[in-house]
Amino acid sequence: MNTIYIDQKEILKRYKYIDKQTHKGIQGHALLIGGSYGKIGSVCLSSKAALKTGCGLVTAFVPKCGYEIVQISIPEVMVLTDVQEKFISNITFEIVPQAIGIGPGIGQELYTQKALHDFLKINTFPLVMDADALNILSLNKSWLSLLAPKTIITPHPKELERLIGTWKSEEEKFEKTKLFSKQYNLIVVMKGAPTHTIDGETIYENSTGNAALATAGSGDVLTGMITSLLAQSYEPLNAAILGVYLHGLTADIALPDTGYQSFIASNVIENIGKAYLTLENAQK
Secondary structure (H helix, E strand, O other): OEEEEEOHHHHHHHOOOOOOOOOOOOOOEEEEEOOOOOOHHHHHHHHHHHHHOOOOEEEEEEOHHHHHHHHHHOOOOEEEEOOOOOOOOOOOOOOOOOEEEEOOOOOOOHHHHHHHHHHHHHOOOOEEEOOHHHHHHHHOHHHHHHOOOOOEEOOOHHHHHHHHOOOOOHHHHHHHHHHHHHHHOOEEEEOOOOOEEEEOOEEEEEOOOOHHHOOOOHHHHHHHHHHHHHHOOOOHHHHHHHHHHHHHHHHHHHHHHHOOOOOOHHHHHHOHHHHHHHHHHHOO
């Protein structure tokens, strides 16, 4: 297999340093679409992660029941709401984001499925798809052709299986994922231990992270981080590779203080700054 090992040396080739003259208008605007009744926390995690990864502006698009939750939880994030109270039914917005992340907590209501289909038909923005957005795609495989080239998808093993079918060995899993990536021209972030990012024939194996990341909301945070990097004008492949690396690094940094058991998704967000500092310090 054509595998590239992603360590700090490889990451520093891709990492872009902040311009000292920058302002929020240059740092990108990310839109996170998701949430449903009882699952607004997913979008809160994604949105906060997008901000902490360096995005200048972040907007969350949620059902009406999520409005106060997001506004109170993360005052730095702007909020747009769907017409429906408990789920997303019609994805419309007048803002111009540089990247969109869709799926965390979104559910699989039929109205939501139709809303996703209508959105994919007209979307022109760089896109990250996760969670139930992927499960909806696996129920409607013909919609995969609507995805723009180099759309990033971030499936965990079960979501991947729903998209590409079952496999009998690790080798078969990689072969099927490579074929899937090539067929639809997608970047697949295959979450696991370790996480692999697949772009056509090439596999990028991440070197950071540990078992502490196996916790609720960890994937929502990763979606926010990758969407943030896309909005900051990283190429899709580099946004995926750097997002996965930083996400894993936060767990490596936090582990001595939290241990495996008490590490939660919010600890990823709390340690993004320290993860960035290791890259900044490595260049000095």
